[in-house]
Amino acid sequence: MIAIIDYGMGNLRSVQKAFERVGFRAEVVRDPARMGQARGVVLPGVGAFRDAMDNLIAAGLDRAVKEAIATGKPFLGICLGLQLLFEVSEEFGSTPGLGIFPGRVRRIHWEVKIPHMGWNQVFFQKEISLTRGIPDGATFYFVHSYYVDPGDQDLVAGVTTYGQPFTSMVNRGNVFGIQFHPEKSSTLGLKILQNFGELVAKC
Template sequence: MIAIVDYGMGNLRSVHKAMEKVGFAAAVVREPEEVVAARGVVLPGVGAFRDAMANLRRAALDEAVKQAIGRGKPFLGICLGLQLLFETSEEFGSTHGLGIFPGRVRRLPPGLKIPHMGWNHVHWQKPVPLTRGIPDGTAFYFVHSYYVDPGDQDLVAGVTDYGIPVTAMVSRDNVFGIQFHPEKSSTLGLKILQNFGELVSTC
């Protein structure tokens, strides 16, 4: 079973339906024990970084996520769920994240239309299981005002251009994060979720 973490923020229903549409059992979970027990974990999210971290800590879901990752379970962060994997965010001052990856979450610079909302082409930087069967340059749907600035460029698996290079996907070992919304990105967005589900099923 794939656990979709409910911490009070995010597009849980659409992610849940998308996982089931591509053929994998998933459940929205709220208890730390359910996160740790799952075969794979998805951390979705829409909203403010500071509020998200407060909600995760209040429910002890932050430690459950770290424990699941530490045990090697396939993990996927989507949009805000990607950003939470990093050390800090400058949204509303400075807020500590989960610290799984080195780096900072920054606001898109002045002069760009914010939020970044719409379809953008993503170029793969390295082969990862989630992008199997998906051509380089495929367009995915983005909605965000902040972007991740990784402290280790080896993490970067996909990049899009929005006036500046924006990290669209990161990957290291069993942990993946994507800035766009695969559940809103048509057939090839669903293919990413299918690839994640197949990865979970082999672990």
């Protein structure tokens, strides 16, 4: 079972249905104990970083996320879920994140319309299991006003240009993060989720 973390933010049912469409059972969970029983974990989300962290902490899900990652389970952060994996966000001042990865979440500050909304290309920086069978430069659907600035460039798995380049995919070991929404990204977005599901099935 793939656990989709419910912390009160995000289009959870859309992600769940997308996994089901590619043949994997996914369950929306809020109980840390139930999350611990999953073979893979997904942290989706849209909205404000600070509210998201407050909700995770209040439900005890911040500790559950760190425990799941420490055990080696495949873990996928989507959009805000990617950003929460980093040390701190500049949204509304400075808000600590989960600290799984070094780096900051910064507001898109260059001269472009925000939020960055719509289809855009992702250029892969290294070979990872999540992008197996997907061509370099494939397009996915984005909606965001903040981006991750990793403190370790070895984390960067994909880059997108919107006015200027920014990190749109990260990976280290069992942990993956993507800025775009695979559940809204048609066939190739579903392929991302299928690849993640297959990785979970091998564990």
